[in-house]
Amino acid sequence: MPWYGYKGRILKVNLTSQRVSVEELRLDYVKLYIGGLGYAARVLWDELRPGVDPLSPDNILIATTGPMTGTLAPGSGNIYWAFKSPQTGAWGETRSGGKFGAWLKYSGFDMVVITGRAQEPVYLYLEGGRAEIRSAKRYWGMTVHEVTDALREDTGARDASVAAIGPGGENLVRFAAIMNDYDRAAGRTGGGAVMGSKNLKAIVAAGGEGIEVYDPEGFLAAALEAQSAIRSDPGNRAMGEHGTIGGLLGLNAMGALPTANFQTGYFEGAYKISHEALERNYMIKRRACHSCIIGCSRYSYVAAGPYATPPNEGPEYETADMNGAMPMIDNMEVVIRVNWLANNYGLDTISLGHTISWAIEAYQKGLITKQDTGGLE
Numbered sequence: 067m068p069w070y071g072y073k074g075r076i077l078k079v080n081l082t083s084q085r086v087s088v089e090e091l092r093l094d095y096v097k098l099y100i101g102g103l104g105y106a107a108r109v110l111w112d113e114l115r116p117g118v119d120p121l122s123p124d125n126i127l128i129a130t131t132g133p134m135t136g137t138l139a140p141g142s143g144n145i146y147w148a149f150k151s152p153q154t155g156a157w158g159e160t161r162s163g164g165k166f167g168a169w170l171k172y173s174g175f176d177m178v179v180i181t182g183r184a185q186e187p188v189y190l191y192l193e194g195g196r197a198e199i200r201s202a203k204r205y206w207g208m209t210v211h212e213v214t215d216a217l218r219e220d221t222g223a224r225d226a227s228v229a230a231i232g233p234g235g236e237n238l239v240r241f242a243a244i245m246n247d248y249d250r251a252a253g254r255t256g257g258g259a260v261m262g263s264k265n266l267k268a269i270v271a272a273g274g275e276g277i278e279v280y281d282p283e284g285f286l287a288a289a290l291e292a293q294s295a296i297r298s299d300p301g302n303r304a305m306g307e308h309g310t311i312g313g314l315l316g317l318n319a320m321g322a323l324p325t326a327n328f329q330t331g332y333f334e335g336a337y338k339i340s341h342e343a344l345e346r347n348y349m350i351k352r353r354a355c356h357s358c359i360i361g362c363s364r365y366s367y368v369a370a371g372p373y374a375t376p377p378n379e380g381p382e383y384e385t386a387d388m389n390g391a392m393p394m395i396d397n398m399e400v401v402i403r404v405n406w407l408a409n410n411y412g413l414d415t416i417s418l419g420h421t422i423s424w425a426i427e428a429y430q431k432g433l434i435t436k437q438d439t440g441g442l443e
């Protein structure tokens with residue numbers, strides 16, 4: 067049967083047996099859950115054994131999309147991941163922008179369901195409805211930017227979307243992110259550690275297929291209408307103009323900016339880590355995810371000095387707050403540098419900044435000492 071919007075295929079990958087297989091989407095589940103996280107939650111409900119260790123081969127890692135993903139619908143490049151979280155021991159979900167969701171569909175699959183653990187590092191190569199498990203020994207240890215460049219070069223799929231882990235996921239850091247398209251982070255709840263526990267370094271989505279919609283003319287008209295509604299909304303325009311970091315000063319004025327490990331809601335140095343500081347001194351341009359007309363992402367860098375970075379996406383509001391106001395650092399260059407390091411090591415900037423801020427407060431209150439911090443004051 068034709069699967070308009072959907073590709074109609076779930077890729078199942080067992081890394082222990084090194085086998086891949088393709089199953090058709092279940093129509094009864096599509097009617098119940100549509101797709102995306104709803105369908106993924108049902109797969110976990112059906113197939114995940116109760117009590118499973120999140121970092122064991124028995125955990126299931128799912129990359130999932132919906133029927134709009136990869137179409138002209140606004141903001142349709144997103145990818146969702148679902149798994150049992152090593153950070154909470156419960157339901158884990160995390161979302162990322164960029165284009166990986168769209169490219170997964172163009173590669174022929176609505177979902178990828180990954181079980182088991184490879185004996186040695188591997189990556190998945192997807193193209194035109196086919197999937198291969200390939201050795202990633204040479205890529206293990208690389209940062210996210212390094213492995214993305216190397217895989218695009220080595221596979222010849224120079225326009226591919228790559229989702230990868232960095233050293234954070236390889237070392238099973240419980241707040242490790244799955245990064246895609248270099249700097250887009252599916253950062254929450256430890257998906258990167260689950261991927262690392264499976265010895266899966268990356269998924270290369272090379273594309274090769276299109277998406278058929280039921281009524282192309284009607285769909286195009288609806289997509290244009292949605293674009294127009296999004297464009298006319300002042301909140302969306304502000305989001306594009308100043309990004310998520312544009313909300314930082316307003317929260318501070320309301321006394322609601324998490325500061326000093328949540329001890330207060332007001333940060334004296336907020337201006338120095340705000341969108342105004344970013345736009346004046348460090349921002350190169352705005353960027354947008356696949357098929358998005360808002361373009362809330364920032365592209366920035368620090369030109370020189372101890373915190374110098376190459377051009378890099380971000381920082382988002384959460385990154386600036388958690389690595390600026392929370393540890394009481396009123397320096398945008400530090401925030402940009404931390405963002406760049408976290409993106410490359412594949413770490414969630416929210417949990418990273420919060421953990422450091424907690425350690426600072428704990429140190430100040432004598433709960434931890436130099437012995438715990440390895441001599442760091």
Ligand code: SF4
Binds near residue numbers: 163164355361
């Ligand atoms: S650019 Fe911003 S608003 Fe657009 S899809 Fe990406 S995260 Fe969402």
